[in-house]
Amino acid sequence: DQQVKQNSPSLSVQEGRISILNCDYTNSMFDYFLWYKKYPAEGPTFLISISSIKDKNEDGRFTVFLNKSAKHLSLHIVPSQPGDSAVYFCAARVPDSSYKLIFGSGTRLLVRP
């Protein structure tokens, strides 16, 4: 049973346009959500996060939106750049002492020059 789902395995966007990556979750107890960017054969790098008490968090070109009623979050990248091409994972934190993250299966973003 996947608690965190990224239903789009891939996304292709023109440079300069907006990239929107989506993520759905099933457990309403998750209290913190994160996005990671991953290049092949490297560890994921933290990108941006949002607490469950907020609905938007912005950091430069990256904005994460959270819709708790729909159990849905999205990552917006504006404007998209070729260097943004990577696999993006969303993750949800379990609200206990483990602080463990449950990850989605990832979305591969390709930004075309």
Next chain:
Amino acid sequence: SQTIHQWPATLVQPVGSPLSLECTVEGTSNPNLYWYRQAAGRGLQLLFYSVGIGQISSEVPQNLSASRPQDRQFILSSKKLLLSDSGFYLCAWGQYTIYFGEGSWLTVV
């Protein structure tokens, strides 16, 4: 600042051989530590986590084990590798945000 290192970066092991992947964290004390695995074309699966020395929690039944002999050291082991153990293994630390190491590619042949 905090850093995390894991090694070896790449290894090819025959079926039935043992495994030891090591991870250390610097610049923090009593971190939560994690081992994740990414199988080919798949997402990140949590294998083990530890909230303190000697405290290990397993997330999925498998052929692997983990140990935390020191506060900032986390080891992933196997006595006999299976073909299905092949994958990209990631050590991580943190609490509110989790930070990952560089990863270790394991190919079991």
